[in-house]
Every structure is written in C-alpha cells, then in structure tokens.
Amino acid sequence: MKDKIFGVLQRVGRSFMLPIAILPVAGLLLGLGSSFTNTTTIETYGLQWLLGDKTILHALLVIMNAVGSAIFDNLPLIFAVGVAIGMAKKEKEVSALSAVIAYFVMNVSINAMLKISGKILADGSIAKDVLDGTMLCTAFLPADFMLFQNHLPFWGDRFCIVLLWTLFAWCFRYLNGIDGIASLQASGFVCGLLILSVLGGLPLLYGNFAAALLGALTALLVYNWYPAKLLLKDGACVSLGFLLGWLTILTAREGTGSCALIYAMYYILEICWAVGRKLIANDGSLVSNTLYYRLNASGLSPAEIGQNVAKLLTVLLVLGSFQVYAPNNYSLPLAAALVTLWFMSKLNNWQEPQQSLKDINREVIRDIKDNVEDIKKIIR
DSSP states (O other): OHHHHHHHHHHHHHHHHHHHTTHHHHHHHHHHHHHTTOHHHHHHTTOHHHHSTTSHHHHHHHHHHHHHHHHHHTHHHHHHHHHHHHHOSSOHHHHHHHHHHHHHHHHHHHHHHHHHTTSBOTTSOBOTTSOOSOGGGGGSOOTTOOTTTTSSOHHHHHHHHHHHHHHHHHHGGGGOSSTTHHHHHHHHHHHHHHHHHHHTSSOHHHHHHHHHHHHHHHHHHHHHSSSOSSOOOHHHHHHHHHHHHHHHHHHHHTTOHHHHHHHTHHHHHHHHHHHHHHHHHOOSOTGGGSHHHHHHHTTOOHHHHHHHHHHHHHHHHHHHHHGGGOSSSSHHHHHHHHHHHHHHHHHHTTTSOOOOHHHHHHHHHHHHHHHHHHHHHHHO
C-alpha cells in the first residue's frame, strides 16, 4: 500500500516538472524584456540611442516581454496540460485534450456560479465582498478585521496577531519529540477546516485548499508514523506551524475562529502543559516536559500514544463541527479544553490501575461507615 502511494506521489512530482521547466526561460524573457523597455531605466542611463523607440533592440525586447507574459498569463492552462500528460500512462494526447476541455469548462462553470450567487454583478464588475485575486491575497487582512473585536486599538490587535502567529509557528516544533505527533495534529486540524467548508463555515476556496493540503499531510503521516521512514526537522515543523497559523487567522476572519481553536486545542494545551512543568520543575528541555514525551519515557510506545491522540482529535473534530451552529463562541471551546485536560490527565496516570465505578462506590460507602463509627465513638 505504501509503495503504491509513494509511486503515485513520484508520478505527481514528475508531472509537475514539465510545466515548471518552462518557468526559468519565461522568467528570463519577461525580466529582460520588461527591464530594458522601461522608460525610466532608458532615460536614467542615457540609452535612448540603443534601446529607444523604433530601434531594433527595443522591438526585440518588446517581443521577449510579450512572450514571457504570455506564458505566465496562461500558467494555469499550461499546468493543467502538463500534469495531465505527466500522469497519463498511455494516450497522452487524449489526456492533454481532456485537460484543456476540463479547464475551460471549469472556468465557465465557476463564472456562471459567481454570477448566479451575485458575486459578479450584471455589469461584469466584482461585488465588494469578494476577495480580488488569489488566495494569497487573504494573508493581507482588511482594516475592518479585528481579532479581539475592538477590545484593543488597531496597532495592538495587529501586534497580538503577529505575536500569536509567531508563537503558534515556533512552538509547533515541540510536537516533534516522537514520530507522528506533529503530522497527526496538522492532519486533524486541516481535516477540521475541510469539514468547516462542507458545513458552510468557510468559503469553498478554503475547502479546496484544505482538501489538497490534507492529501499531502496524509501521505506525510503515513511515512512519519512510528516507526518513521520520513523524519521531520525543526525547520519543517516551524513552516508547518506557520501555515496552520495562517489558516487559523483566515478562519477567524470568516467568523469561525472558535472552531479552529477547538481543532488546535490539543496542541495548545500540550505546549501549556510543557511550559507549566518547565516553570515548576525547572528541569530538562521544553520537549522533554511535554506529556507525550513523558509517556514515551515511562514505557508507552509512540504508536499507542499516537492512537490515543488520534482519539482525542476525533472528539475535537466533532466538537469543532458543532461549534458552527453554537449560539456563542466560548461554550464549546471551554468544553473542548476540559475534555482535553481530562484526557491528558488520564493518559498521564496510565500506569495506575483503573478502578471500576462499582469499586469506587464500595470505597465511598466504606469511608462513610468508618466516619459514622468514629462519630459514635466520640459521642460515647
């Protein structure tokens, strides 16, 4: 099974190489063409005699600029054809034609859906509530977005966003003490965002991105699970945490930040647990004070720890999904925090024998009887 997955991933990688190979040449054409046809550059260096209008070099550079721009302007179509050719085992010409047709159909269908939903107005202009550009533009938060809902001034709100985002990214590497925990938390978080999109809590664009990212993280989890064939470095974990922090901010921007908080509850409380132990005991590194690391040191295998964390993440996924329909933003996150702390406490005491409810009742009744006898003796 793993060999098949790895083979598919290899084929996907090879298919991307075909369109990517064009980009350096296109970049050179676009860079040289746009730089040396710039009026300011020509006038600054006094090159009107060589690169001015109606010269041979100027005409050649204009053509180079147009060719480079054509490649970058049609990059989605080039990737659609290139990936189809790379993924097809036979009849590659049929797959290339199918990719072109599918690309055009997709564009026309999305355009029609946007017009029906009112996102594109009758005059062809875009509605005010639609993000202009690619998903990357959503990283630049609008001025009316306040994470702390006007409890802080604008500069304070932005400072806290940057600080929390940095901490979220930097601390994610502390989940990398044993195999599989970091990739498991990342997969659970992104799976939650995909569920949010299905439930209508996030735009479809975010859902598509979450689905693609979940596929990559699932493949990572397969190879990062104990015993790991693929090890994550600290830099990779910080990058992954940076991406998850960005997705959390985008989720908060859409009004469902409390759901993302529930999905990341294990990660947040695991780090808080480690920091608390570090401050109290002042012993060892932050990783060695995390619960999962101490469980492994006490004899619980990484696979068993991962299975228990997966159960907790499943519960958090359910709570986070219900949060979409919750009347407030604090009840279910508080419940998720209590459930996570209880679960972590039970894991921390895994070596202690677990008593049944019947045994606990017997002990309580025995203690009550002993107390009654003591009271009788005192009265006598």
